[in-house]
Each structure stands twice: as C-alpha cells, then as structure tokens.
Amino acid sequence: MDIRPVATKPFAGQKPGTSGLRKKVDVFQQPHYLANFVQSIVNSLPRDQRDCLVVGGDGRYFNAEATQIILQVLVGNGIKQVLVGAGGLLSTPAVSHLIRKSNANGGIVLSASHNPGGPGKDFGIKFNNASGSPAPEAVTQAIYQNTQSISQYLAADLPPVDLAVGEEYRFAETTIKVVDSVDDYAQLMQSLFDFDKISEAIQSTRLSLCFDGMHAVTGPYATRIFKDLLGLPDRALKNCVALADFGGGHPDPNRVYARELYDFMMTDEAPELGAASDGDGDRNMILGRKAFVSPSDSLALIAQHHQSIPQFKSGLVGVARSMPTSTALDRVAQHLNVSCYETPTGWKFFGNLLDEGLVRLCGEESFGTSGDHVREKDGVWTVLCWLSILADLQRPVSELLRQHWTAFGRSYYCRHDYEGLEADKAQTIMDQLVRNRGSILGRMVNGMTVSDVNVFSYEDPVDGSVAHNQGVRVQFDDQSRVVYRLSGTGTDAATLRVYLEQIERDATNQGADAIEYNDVLGEFANHIAQIREVSGLSQPSVKT
Ligand code: VG1
Ligand code: CO
Numbered sequence: 001m002d003i004r005p006v007a008t009k010p011f012a013g014q015k016p017g018t019s020g021l022r023k024k025v026d027v028f029q030q031p032h033y034l035a036n037f038v039q040s041i042v043n044s045l046p047r048d049q050r051d052c053l054v055v056g057g058d059g060r061y062f063n064a065e066a067t068q069i070i071l072q073v074l075v076g077n078g079i080k081q082v083l084v085g086a087g088g089l090l091s092t093p094a095v096s097h098l099i100r101k102s103n104a105n106g107g108i109v110l111s112a113s114h115n116p117g118g119p120g121k122d123f124g125i126k127f128n129n130a131s132g133s134p135a136p137e138a139v140t141q142a143i144y145q146n147t148q149s150i151s152q153y154l155a156a157d158l159p160p161v162d163l164a165v166g167e168e169y170r171f172a173e174t175t176i177k178v179v180d181s182v183d184d185y186a187q188l189m190q191s192l193f194d195f196d197k198i199s200e201a202i203q204s205t206r207l208s209l210c211f212d213g214m215h216a217v218t219g220p221y222a223t224r225i226f227k228d229l230l231g232l233p234d235r236a237l238k239n240c241v242a243l244a245d246f247g248g249g250h251p252d253p254n255r256v257y258a259r260e261l262y263d264f265m266m267t268d269e270a271p272e273l274g275a276a277s278d279g280d281g282d283r284n285m286i287l288g289r290k291a292f293v294s295p296s297d298s299l300a301l302i303a304q305h306h307q308s309i310p311q312f313k314s315g316l317v318g319v320a321r322s323m324p325t326s327t328a329l330d331r332v333a334q335h336l337n338v339s340c341y342e343t344p345t346g347w348k349f350f351g352n353l354l355d356e357g358l359v360r361l362c363g364e365e366s367f368g369t370s371g372d373h374v375r376e377k378d379g380v381w382t383v384l385c386w387l388s389i390l391a392d393l394q395r396p397v398s399e400l401l402r403q404h405w406t407a408f409g410r411s412y413y414c415r416h417d418y419e420g421l422e423a424d425k426a427q428t429i430m431d432q433l434v435r436n437r438g439s440i441l442g443r444m445v446n447g448m449t450v451s452d453v454n455v456f457s458y459e460d461p462v463d464g465s466v467a468h469n470q471g472v473r474v475q476f477d478d479q480s481r482v483v484y485r486l487s488g489t490g491t492d493a494a495t496l497r498v499y500l501e502q503i504e505r506d507a508t509n510q511g512a513d514a515i516e517y518n519d520v521l522g523e524f525a526n527h528i529a530q531i532r533e534v535s536g537l538s539q540p541s542v543k544t
Helices: 033-044 063-076 092-101 137-147 183-192 195-203 218-229 259-265 295-304 328-336 347-355 379-393 397-408 423-435 519-528 531-535
Strands: 003-007 021-024 052-057 081-089 106-110 122-128 152-156 168-171 174-179 209-212 273-277 284-288 291-293 318-322 339-343 361-364 368-371 410-421 448-455 472-476 481-486 494-504
Touching: 003 063, 033 063, 033 122, 033 137, 033 152, 052 063, 052 092, 063 081, 063 106, 063 152, 063 174, 081 092, 092 106, 092 122, 092 183, 092 379, 122 137, 183 218, 183 379, 195 379, 209 218, 209 259, 209 379, 218 379, 259 273, 259 284, 259 291, 273 379, 284 295, 284 379, 284 397, 291 295, 291 397, 295 318, 295 328, 295 361, 295 368, 295 379, 295 397, 295 410, 318 328, 318 347, 328 339, 328 397, 328 410, 339 347, 347 361, 368 379, 379 397, 410 423, 410 519, 410 531, 423 448, 423 472, 423 481, 423 494, 423 531, 481 519, 494 519, 494 531, 519 531
Parallel strands: 052 081, 052 106, 081 174, 209 273, 318 339, 318 361
Antiparallel strands: 003 152, 021 122, 106 122, 168 174, 273 284, 284 291, 361 368, 410 494, 448 472, 472 481, 481 494
C-alpha cells in the first residue's frame, strides 16, 4: 500500500458556517474537494494531537464514499488510530460521546443535519475538538485558511475498507477500528437515566410514546433504547429504518416536516409523548397529547423539572440558550437562582461554558437541547428527559405546559423564515435595519413600543473571544422582541430568519396558537425591515 502526495488546488468557499461546511452533494463529489478539506483539518491539528480521531455520519447519500476518502487521507497522514462507526454511521451526539470516551483528539462528522439528502441534495462535514464540541471559530477559521492555500494532500491507496462492526485494520501507521454505532451511546444513556423507573411506567401503561425517526440516523438508536431497553412496542417507533435519502423527506423535526406525527398527536388516541429527531440525531421535537411544546418551552420545562432527571439531581449550576431562543429559560433560571448565559446561534458557543462547568443544560429555539454529558445537542437524550419527567410527575404534557405558563408567563414564540433570497438583498435588509434604527425606535405594535434596536455581539466568558454581528435585536418596552439574522447552514440562496417573541403573563390569555398570536408582530417585523420592498417577499416561506 502506497502513501502518496496528491497535487491539488484550493476550492473557493470551503468556509464552515453555523455547523460545518455544507454544500450540494455534487460539489463534494468533485475530485479532491473533500480530501482538501480533510487535509486542512489535519493541518490545523498540532502534531502531538494526531493520535486518535473518530469518524461517522448520518448515513445520507455519499456518506459511504466520503468515509472511504476520509480514511485514505487519515491513513495518508499517519493518524495513529481511527474509530469509525459501523457502515460509517454515527449520530452527531454519538460522535461527541465517542470522542470523549476514547480520549480522541477530535472527530469528523458527516452530515447536513436536517437538510434533505440524495443526489442533487445536501452534504456536509464538520470537525469536533477533543472535548467533543463543534470546533470553535478560531479553529474553523484556521481550517478555512488552510483550504485557501492548500497545494497537496496525503492519501493512502487503500482497498475499499469493509466497515463491518468489530473489524480492525492496520494500514501503515494507522489502526482503523470499526465500532458499533449504538453501543457506547446506549450505555451512556443508561448511566444518565433511571431506565427501570421509565420502563415500569411504560409497563403499567401510565406512560406511552410515539417516536418518528424520519428515516434518519436515530432509527437504530431509538430501536435499541426505546424498544429493546425500555420495552416500548414496535408501534411506538415510526420511520426508524435509516435511508440514504431519508425516504425522500426533509428530516427536520418540526410541525411542517413531521406532519404525520404532529397530526396523530393532536388526536384523542395519541400517547402521552410524541417525539421526532433530525437527520443526524441532534435535534428533537417534543409533543404531548394535543400539545405542541415549543423548543424554547421544552428547554425551560426541562430546567424547571430538572429534579426529575437523575443527571441533574445535584443541581443545574447554570444554563444557557442561544440569543434568538425565547427568554422562558431565563425566568426559570432566575427562580432556581442559577446563572443563564446568552450565546450566539450554533452549538459551538456552548462548548467552553460546558467545559468550564459553568452550565449543565443548553438549548436553541431550532429544536436543539442537551446537557453536559456530550458537547452536541442530543435528540434521543431530550426524549429521555421528557420520559423521566412524565414517569416522575405523572401529569400530562399539556398540564405541565399550562402550569409552567401560569407560574412564569408564556413566551409566545415563533420563527418566520424568508427563503431563496439573493445574498446581497438579504444583507441589505440587515444593514438597513441598523441604519434605520432612529426611525424604528418608538414605533408601536400590539400596544408595545420599540425601546431599542441593537446588534448582538458575544464575548466568551472563558477565553475572551468575541463574535460580532450575531443578529439584530428589536426590543420592546415589555421585554417582547424581534430578532433578525441570516442562516449559516444553507447550501444555495440566503435565508433570513425572523424570530418573534411576545410574553403573556395573563393566564386567561395563554391558550392561543403561537403562530397566529405572532402574525401581527410578524407583519410589523416585515414592514420595519422593509423585507417586502427589498426582496419582494410579503410573506415568510415557513413559519415554525
Ligand atoms: C441552524 C439553527 C441553529 C443550529 C444550526 C445547526 O442554523 O438556526 O440553531 O445550531 O442550524 O443545527 P442557521 O445558521 O441556519 O440558523 V443542525 O441540527 O443543522 O446541526
Ligand atoms: Co442536526
């Protein structure tokens, strides 16, 4: 077997976004494109941090071929050990755990998360550091710089590597070990939750679940954990066979794309809990019987009832949410007397807070929640949190929600996405908002007055790094707000995200639909940002 330097040239635009490098599959399929990026990851690692790397992906189209290319480059570079999930499959939280458990120097995740997969669809790659966290900006920047000056990569002429569980190979300086995709993660979950208690509630029919795997990577995880270990019946699991094109669907667990589950949960026959996960297993949607739990509320309720979750029995210490996520968490944190951090969008910003032990629970409005057991958001873990809460409190989800709103007020929350914008127009909208600050201040809607317009910057309290330009906030005198930011995960045109939050403290007004409740504010948001004038879009493409 030869190891040879391969001459190459930089590709423009290999710049990681909110969560890694995401492009159309055919972009990744170009000769050298993926190898260049992987070599740049290796180059960004100090020489003494090239001992062990984890590799795994969500199984989408091109996952198998990409895994072989990555192995060629890692062997070419003499990485001492590579741990790869069977069939090249690992959920994103499972990669994070495996990195931590095996003291690896980092890991490579192949995923475009909730974006569709298949020919002509999306693919992605990201690097996680030794603590299992998505690489911080300084590292992604170094990787990007490298891609822009690369002239060669090292590749080994490997035969096709059969990624059957238990296989172990030795090529040149490298040992490749193929690990079961689910084992380690399932063991971690068993160590964090009281499986006996949940299982007992299920057997006594006090607790039931319907989980939709959306034909994505969580299928095998859900089957092992919910069916084999907790004893839920087959009918509790829907779409749990992982497919390369996610069954043609959009593996995004929200009311639009997990419609079937949502509709079922709104019927009298629904189980106590409904849940879905995304392409790579880090997102989750939580539903009760006839109750949708917004991701921001799910985070706040997990914090409120953390005593029902064994992992958090010793207390939360601190919690964190991304800036656009609703302030429901802040009110619970205040009540619990723990600190609450506000970070930019993207899980990488939670890494330092978790590593320092400043926070134990984090979440984002985009259907992401997790704790200090890994450094990624974690879909199946969130479902186990809810099963623990329900097994312990024995109250329906709808009642827990109502009780939360009565005690803390309800953040009526929703997000309007304007998709398919030309990049310069999207930027114009953002720039104008800041420029027109003076004329936006003092404007009124729904009896609320705009009291501030500002651009969010974040200084990391641990390493002092600063992230500028993380979205524009329009704040009202009653703590309601509108946030604008541009998506960093798309693969073609720009998406403008408009986040709407209104806080209702009157318990008699807390039963409305959040999307309808925010429609007037959404129109106001379109108007003050001149979205219609600049882009021609008078309505958002998606409301979630
Ligand atoms: C979106 C979400 C963000 C999330 C990111 C990755 O980013 O808004 O909260 O962290 O996706 O999630 P953006 O830049 O498009 O708004 V996943 O499940 O794709 O790893
Ligand atoms: Co995801």
